[in-house]
Amino acid sequence: MRTSVLYLGSYFVSVLGNSIAAIALPLIVLQATGSAMSAGWVAAATAVPAVLAGLFMGVVIDRINRVTSSVVTDLVSAASVAALPIVDGLVGLEVGWFVLFGVIGSLGDVPGMTAREALLPRIARSSSLSTERLIGLRESLGAISLLIGPAVAGLLMTLFDGSTVLWITAGTSFLAALLTLGIPRSVGRTDDVPATAPLGAWREFVEGWQLLTRTRLVAMVTGLSLLSVMVLSAFQALILPVHFTLIDRPGLLGFVLTSIAAGLLVGSGLYVAFADRLARRTWLVMGLLVSSVGFAVIGLLPPTWLLFGAGFVLGLGSGLCGALLGLLTTSAVPERALGRVMGTQNALVTAAAPAAILLAAVVIEHVSLTAAAAGFVALWVVMSVVAVAGPVLRDLEPSEPESIDA
Structure with a gap:
């Protein structure tokens, strides 16, 4: 235990730190540079290396102790953030420093997430918790972090100067590394995971990609996850902000995002409590149906009170099946390849969000806000129907992971 x-x-602690940083860092960049464009450049510059690190660091995570890789990536993230107030005290911060240390930090963020996820099967085996409950608890804690993170970031930015907030943010990554150090190294070992043959790094990367694309269950789960991130990102980052700006109520956006996080917490909590009471397919169908209702109502851009309710429903549906989607990947992929497959998934998810925001911006600019909202809702509903009606997700009960010839 x-x-x-x-x-x-x-x-x-890691997700809480990321949640705080997502709010605080753009504000600190604005304070330091006085330029909104600078904040955009920092975000854009860190996205590409984050995607590449997610794609290729999975091979490393599958080769070395996963406790070690998780600790190292957290320390990289901590150091990259802590370097900013040091530089500020020495020479002052300019946009170039934010880009430099943002790129360094991005090399730890996605691989760190991947290493922690790849650890989960052995964590479950070494504890009294089932894999279902452990993933459900992890998703619940993630929801709590997303729920309180923006409020904590706002409070910190009110009480302290930017450098102090950066030290606190770096401290969360350092604390995450310390907690991971307490996990026995035997739990993170990969050398006793059976492999079909010793492979070169490139062949291992290709094998991970093939496992993701050729294992039908993993491919479908990845598609659902990607589309969910794309639709949610488009609404959170652009469609809803534009909507609230048009009705002159921009401050209400935060309440909608809070309602989504609250629903996510309730949904994942229900999954933790009753995961073994219902079949996996039942959880999946319920989650996709409820989240589709939430997306559909939000897509109508209704009165604000209804948006709050729809946000909660959306979060509830995501919570009901979110942990299950992670569980399906874990159970369908050979443990020796989890780092590669999950690293690729996380890289694709990282790239999906800005791609969706760009697509939404194009549609809003050249067609209309209503068309953008309706289009993204239609994408999600169609994907949900295909997932539920198709043969891939009909039998989701535990089975042996698939393998391929590399």
């Missing part, structure tokens, strides 16, 4: 507590604590 101690191992699972350390694992969940590390995950919670």
Whole structure:
């Protein structure tokens, strides 16, 4: 039980730190440079290396102890953030420093997430928790982090100067590394995971890609996850902000995002409590149906009170099946290849968000806000129907992971 507590604590602190940084860092960039364009350049410059790191660092995660890789990536993230207030005190911060250390930090963020996810099967085996409950608890803690992170970031920015907030943010990554250090190294070993043959790094990367694309279950789960991130990102980052700006109520956006996080917490909590009471397909169908209703109502851009309710429903549906989607990948992929497959998934998810925001911007600019909202809702509903009606997700009960010839 101690191992699972350390694992969940590390995950919670790491996600909380990322949630704080997502709000605080753009504000600190604005304070330091006085330029909104600078904040945009920092975000854009860090996105590409984050995607590349996610794609290719999975091979490394599958080769070295996963406890070690998780600790190292957290320390990289901590150091990249801590360097900013040091530079500020020495020479002052300019946009180039934010880009430099943002790129360095991005090399730790996605691989760190991947290493922590790849650890989960062995964490479950070393504790009294089932894999279903452990993933459900992890998703619940992630929802709590997303719920309180923006509020904590706002409070910190009110109480302290930017450098102090950066030190606190770096401290969350450092604390996550310390908690992970408490996990026995034997839990993170990969050398006793059976492999079909010793492979070169490139062949291992190709094998991971083939496992993701040729294992039908994993491919479908990845598609659902990607589309979910794309639709949610488009609404959170552009469609809803434009809507609230047009009705002159921009401050209400935060309440909608809070309602989504609250629904996510309730949904994942229900999954933790009753995961073994219902079949996996039942959880999936319920989650996709409820989230589709939430997306559909939000897509209508209704009165604000209804948006709050729809946000909660959306989060509830995502919580009901979100942990299950992670579980399906874990159970369908050979443990020796989890780093490669999950690293590729996380890289695709990282790239999906800005791609969706760009697509939404083009549609809003050249067609209309209503068309953008309706289009993204239609994408999600169609994908949900295909997933539920197709043969791939009909039998989701535990089975042996698929393998391929590399």
